[in-house]
Amino acid sequence: MFAVEPRPHEAFADLAATAGARIEEELHARRLLRRRWTAYLFLALAIVAGVTGTSALSATHGFTRWQPLVLVGLSYLVCFIALTRALQVIPVSIAYAVWSGVGIALIALIGWVVFDQALGAGELAGIGLILVGTVVIQLFSRSTTH
Numbered sequence: 001m002f003a004v005e006p007r008p009h010e011a012f013a014d015l016a017a018t019a020g021a022r023i024e025e026e027l028h029a030r031r032l033l034r035r036r037w038t039a040y041l042f043l044a045l046a047i048v049a050g051v052t053g054t055s056a057l058s059a060t061h062g063f064t065r066w067q068p069l070v071l072v073g074l075s076y077l078v079c080f081i082a083l084t085r086a087l088q089v090i091p092v093s094i095a096y097a098v099w100s101g102v103g104i105a106l107i108a109l110i111g112w113v114v115f116d117q118a119l120g121a122g123e124l125a126g127i128g129l130i131l132v133g134t135v136v137i138q139l140f141s142r143s144t145t146h
Contacts (some may be wrong), residue, residue: 101134
């Protein structure tokens with residue numbers, strides 16, 4: 001058997017090790033916060049690109065006009081690339097809830113403002129519930145980031 005004799009601690013070495021550990025923890029926490037903000041920026045880009053592509057769909061006239069069709073294709077490409085980047089940090093359930101909920105609300109707003117589409121009380125209530133559900137999921141989710 002090996003016997004290990006206790007040695008006296010060196011105060012400066014212990015202090016340096018503790019300080020180094022705290023500094024490393026703080027740097028790690030900052031990196032995680034930066035990754036989370038970057039992921040949410042990618043999620044916002046995915047929402048804007050998806051809403052742009054969906055809004056341009058009616059201008060294609062059943063895929064017969066190529067200019068809006070190119071916009072739709074590029075918008076969806078950017079949307080899914082950005083969404084994929086966001087999913088590297090944000091759990092898929094949270095990202096999809098935010099992406100779809102905010103996207104639905106924005107598309108309804110664009111339909112009302114740009115395309116003069118009327119929204120009834122039922123549609124407005126449903127969209128409101130979707131947004132409230134998205135906020136509740138975001139605030140109370142126990143899912144952790146990757």
